[in-house]
Amino acid sequence: MSSPLPTVAFHTLGCKLNYAETATLARVLEAEGYAKTEFHQPADYYVINTCSVTENADKETRQIVKRALKANPEAKVIIIGCYAQLKPEEVASIPGVRLVLGAKEKFNLHVHLRSIEQQESVVTKADNIESVNFFSAAWSRGERTRSFLKVQDGCDYFCSFCTIPLARGASRSACIAETVAQAQQAAQGGVAEIVLTGVNIGDFGKTPDGKKRTEENFLALIQALDSQVDVPRFRISSIEPNLLTNDIISFVAGSSKFMPHFHIPLQSGSNRILKLMRRRYLRELYADRVSTILQQIPDCCIGADVIVGFPGESDEDFMETFHFLEKLDIAYLHVFTYSERLNTRAAEMTNSVPMAVRKERNRMLRNLSEKKRIAFASRFLGTRRPVLWENENHDGEMYGYTDNYIKVKQPFLESLCGTIQPVELSVNNVLF
Numbered sequence: 001m002s003s004p005l006p007t008v009a010f011h012t013l014g015c016k017l018n019y020a021e022t023a024t025l026a027r028v029l030e031a032e033g034y035a036k037t038e039f040h041q042p043a044d045y046y047v048i049n050t051c052s053v054t055e056n057a058d059k060e061t062r063q064i065v066k067r068a069l070k071a072n073p074e075a076k077v078i079i080i081g082c083y084a085q086l087k088p089e090e091v092a093s094i095p096g097v098r099l100v101l102g103a104k105e106k107f108n109l110h111v112h113l114r115s116i117e118q119q120e121s122v123v124t125k126a127d128n129i130e131s132v133n134f135f136s137a138a139w140s141r142g143e144r145t146r147s148f149l150k151v152q153d154g155c156d157y158f159c160s161f162c163t164i165p166l167a168r169g170a171s172r173s174a175c176i177a178e179t180v181a182q183a184q185q186a187a188q189g190g191v192a193e194i195v196l197t198g199v200n201i202g203d204f205g206k207t208p209d210g211k212k213r214t215e216e217n218f219l220a221l222i223q224a225l226d227s228q229v230d231v232p233r234f235r236i237s238s239i240e241p242n243l244l245t246n247d248i249i250s251f252v253a254g255s256s257k258f259m260p261h262f263h264i265p266l267q268s269g270s271n272r273i274l275k276l277m278r279r280r281y282l283r284e285l286y287a288d289r290v291s292t293i294l295q296q297i298p299d300c301c302i303g304a305d306v307i308v309g310f311p312g313e314s315d316e317d318f319m320e321t322f323h324f325l326e327k328l329d330i331a332y333l334h335v336f337t338y339s340e341r342l343n344t345r346a347a348e349m350t351n352s353v354p355m356a357v358r359k360e361r362n363r364m365l366r367n368l369s370e371k372k373r374i375a376f377a378s379r380f381l382g383t384r385r386p387v388l389w390e391n392e393n394h395d396g397e398m399y400g401y402t403d404n405y406i407k408v409k410q411p412f413l414e415s416l417c418g419t420i421q422p423v424e425l426s427v428n429n430v431l432f
Contacts (some may be wrong), residue, residue, distance in 0.1 A: 014051025
């Protein structure tokens, strides 16, 4: 009688890019003879794909390791991702961790699992980030709803608050033909929406050795995806304002597949702080991008990232940001409280903002975001919008998103899962 397959469970922290990579690693392990199981269940191996954008992500990793060992005290815990690359020794010291894989070796997870089966000591593989000179494609299996497709990795920008270039390396991507093939593969699973993800997707078109591919850029990519991939919806996850060109906006405006939704990081509405952050634009450009979008796509949902409490951010700087966002015709904010990250320029800056002040500023912007989200959704009450219904049953209800990213609900009906249906929006079905 053959022995049962070794079991592996996954937990993902952070961005959509991490989810795409986790899903791809899971498919590789299943092909190598491992049985995937849920994270809350006993497993032989627990793989935690980490983020390190904030200090909380690091702390959360430790909590998740404890949760895994509670489910199976004899399990081997593997930490991969950004936290593993940035702080391999710190990760290796967490009780129960047996394998630490950085940005390069995480894609060889199946090989390393075999090597630690009989080994008691912690194995750490986090090579110098400059050695990550390849692009590894990834996409998540969407179970009829959506798939996250990795189109780009790494970043060349080195904003003063950010560790991502240190954790993921230089900007790079596959060529358009290879990316289209990956999207076609993701679409074959029957998903209704593909979300384009990456670290700096507007910088698409660089080879792993840093060279620019001739005539390959983000606009050319979305044009190819639109014409060559049989999927009802594409959505752009996030794009820098200085890389969001008029041509990209015009193409999305005229496309039936690319959704009227842009997420555009702002980080601050103060030009002084933007310069300290080493961002590559000023707030005037940001306002122009929003105006251009809404001129061509009046129903478009626009979201923004904002960081509060950056070193040296005065009350005046913050209120400049608050009033800028208050007047800006956007739909929601993702608000982040600044946290010091080692090996960044911002961590060396003086004039640290007290944590209590950071939290109060966060609260104020979250309240503003809620007002904007309600105001945006309210504009469309009484109109019909196409809704992609998701698979999960939430206590008898199902959720879905309109093309312009308004969240709605209705009683759960399995036959609707993964389908796009016209829905009249009302106070009874919109999730305010």
